[in-house]
Amino acid sequence: MKLGRFIVDSHVHAQRFAAGKAFKEKIGKDTDKASYTDLAGTMALLEPYDNSARLLYDMDIYSVDMCVLLPAFGMTNELNAELVERHPERFVAVCSAVETAQKAGRGEAPWTAEAAAAECDELLSSGKFVGLGEGFPADAGNRSTLGQVERLEQIRPTMEVAQKHGVPVRMHTGVIMGYPLTHHFWPETLNPMWATDLAVEYPDVPIILEHGGLQGWWSERLVEEALCVAAANDNVFLETGLWWSDLYKKALMDPNIGAEKLLWGCDWGASIPFHAQYDSHPPAYAVQVRKQKLVRHQIDVWGWSLKQLWRLDIVQDDLNLILGGNAARLYQLPVPHKRLFRPAYNAPQEPPVADDDDSIAPQCC
Ligand SMILES: [Zn+2]
Numbered sequence: 465m466k467l468g469r470f471i472v473d474s475h476v477h478a479q480r481f482a483a484g485k486a487f488k489e490k491i492g493k494d495t496d497k498a499s500y501t502d503l504a505g506t507m508a509l510l511e512p513y514d515n516s517a518r519l520l521y522d523m524d525i526y527s528v529d530m531c532v533l534l535p536a537f538g539m540t541n542e543l544n545a546e547l548v549e550r551h552p553e554r555f556v557a558v559c560s561a562v563e564t565a566q567k568a569g570r571g572e573a574p575w576t577a578e579a580a581a582a583e584c585d586e587l588l589s590s591g592k593f594v595g596l597g598e599g600f601p602a603d604a605g606n607r608s609t610l611g612q613v614e615r616l617e618q619i620r621p622t623m624e625v626a627q628k629h630g631v632p633v634r635m636h637t638g639v640i641m642g643y644p645l646t647h648h649f650w651p652e653t654l655n656p657m658w659a660t661d662l663a664v665e666y667p668d669v670p671i672i673l674e675h676g677g678l679q680g681w682w683s684e685r686l687v688e689e690a691l692c693v694a695a696a697n698d699n700v701f702l703e704t705g706l707w708w709s710d711l712y713k714k715a716l717m718d719p720n721i722g723a724e725k726l727l728w729g730c731d732w733g734a735s736i737p738f739h740a741q742y743d744s745h746p747p748a749y750a751v752q753v754r755k756q757k758l759v760r761h762q763i764d765v766w767g768w769s770l771k772q773l774w775r776l777d778i779v780q781d782d783l784n785l786i787l788g789g790n791a792a793r794l795y796q797l798p799v800p801h802k803r804l805f806r807p808a809y810n811a812p813q814e815p816p817v818a819d820d821d822d823s824i825a826p827q828c829c
Contacts, residue, residue: 468787475729476531479512500642575603581621597634632670638679642752656689663697676702680750695720705730708746723782724808
């Protein structure tokens with residue numbers, strides 16, 4: 465049985481790297497010998513290719529109606545825009561300042577927050593993108609520690625652009641263990657509470673905390689921070705695809721969070737491996753294990769994630785918000801009919817629909 469009416473994965477990478485040849489050329493190692501640190505150091509230089517055939521296959525298998533495509537290190541906005549053009553009923557894309565990062569990486573122009581925001585502005589003006597992400601633009605070449613004040617100053621120009629275009633932003637939260645995510649690049653990923661000031665300063669900009677504080681690990685420490693920001697700010701949402709069942713329960717029980725704040729998004733395509741510890745809690749969770757080799761097959765994250773939701777035994781209208789209703793409202797995704805989702809106080813704008821039925825649902829037989 466399909467788990468919800470309209471299922472949207474709000475965090476998908478449809479691009480993949482052909483790493484074998486590039487690894488040999490750039491670091492003199494083949495993929496079997498390369499570590500996660502090697503991968504992190506070369507990712508921005510690797511050539512991405514279109515992985516949508518595998519993605520569409522998984523969408524059919526798991527009845528996922530639509531995906532929000534994200535660029536990330538080395539993955540381009542252009543390829544995502546092309547995929548949206550080819551499959552408008554299956555994909556939308558968010559964008560980020562990839563060109564600014566690449567120019568800085570090649571030494572052609574220094575990275576600045578203003579240049580990154582200007583690139584985001586131009587991309588959103590094209591009408592091809594529905595929001596900003598993955599994460600906020602950052603300087604991959606920076607090697608000094610960024611404090612909260614400096615980093616929020618870097619983020620504000622991007623928030624202004626999102627406000628101007630009326631689109632959601634995404635802040636990366638959590639760590640995955642294989643890649644060294646640092647205070648040089650995305651300090652906010654280690655400090656989800658930093659979203660608080662942005663949420664108050666830009667109350668009309670929806671802020672989605674990617675991974676809901678848990679990119680990959682067993683600890684709930686950063687999830688707790690993410691829950692705190694979401695509970696205290698109407699415009700903060702939590703992405704939940706890598707959460708295990710109990711984490712959903714915590715958010716659903718909180719009267720200031722609830723289903724209205726949760727978006728299913730699994731980082732499909734990032735191919736994060738799962739670690740099993742069946743006698744412990746959680747029995748399995750996403751994480752990169754540094755002493756293990758890089759993963760070469762396409763990890764099946766949807767099967768695991770949908771099982772976490774299946775176990776919840778909650779009201780279906782709540783599940784429908786988590787699985788797609790909230791994403792449809794925030795990203796204005798086309799849905800088959802009006803009134804498919806319970807109204808939400810924090811996302812008043814309804815998604816566009818194919819029909820114009822404005823009748824009131826019958827209240828009795
Ligand atoms: Zn991602």
